[in-house]
């Protein structure tokens with residue numbers, strides 16, 4: 001019964017793939033719309049999920065009593081996402097006046113432009129992050145739509161893209177890679193490779209192990225030399241998820257690319273801020289603010305430069321996946 005159902009579903013999907021092959025513009029249009037819609041959802045998650053994790057991390061339930069606990073550096077926090085109301089039940093609303101946003105004011109990208117980035121009810125400015133995430137997702141889906149081939153692996157790539165975009169933006173802003181995302185991506189990668197969409201399952205499992213162990217080892221070495229952790233466990237889990245998706249073959253290349261991107265970005269940032277320091281007093285203040293941010297005082301690690309490594313992992317991982325489709 002189940003096999004018949006799956007076979008029928010496969011026939012239906014294959015006919016859809018054939019339609020996409022005959023009408024590539026239709027495929028492209030559909031992917032762009034899907035990218036914008038998922039971008040809108042990703043924007044919502046990228047704001048609510050860190051808020052929820054931070055709220056929950058302030059309290060731990062101990063023998064039925066809530067006691068305050070400390071934020072444990074920039075690790076992904078394990079006690080995430082019990083409050084489903086915050087994530088799924090509550091519809092999109094303005095964070096300022098809390099009024100619900102009607103669907104016609106919730107059209108990805110267009111609504112932001114039409115409303116000039118302000119809430120229609122209270123006119124409070126809406127974070128540009130929503131717009132950037134929607135455009136980011138749309139552009140990546142557009143690129144995937146340009147690929148000539150179409151198959152289950154393309155659909156898997158779309159799903160992976162969705163995760164890389166959310167993880168990139170959350171890590172960029174909060175130095176956080178939530179377990180609910182990294183571990184979901186890990187299991188999803190193993191599931192995809194159960195059908196060998198990217199690599200054989202054996203390679204995917206080893207990839208996950210090597211991914212986690214390699215960054216864990218690098219961090220241990222760093223800890224011995226410098227006396228404190230160099231990266232959070234979120235990075236290790238994210239790299240394990242990448243290994244589960246893409247296997248062992250490209251792991252070293254992804255790590256090297258990510259490190260190179262991080263170094264280049266940090267150097268350019270430092271150069272830019274150094275020039276700013278030579279400017280006016282007001283510019284000097286913003287420079288101090290920058291130092292405050294990169295020193296991570298917000299996340300309780302003082303005097304240690306923090307880099308959102310998940311950002312560079314996302315870029316390198318997506319780039320390598322795309323390259324795999326091109327060759």
Ligand SMILES: [Zn+2]
Pocket residue numbers: 094095096097098099119120121122123124
């Ligand atoms: Zn409002």
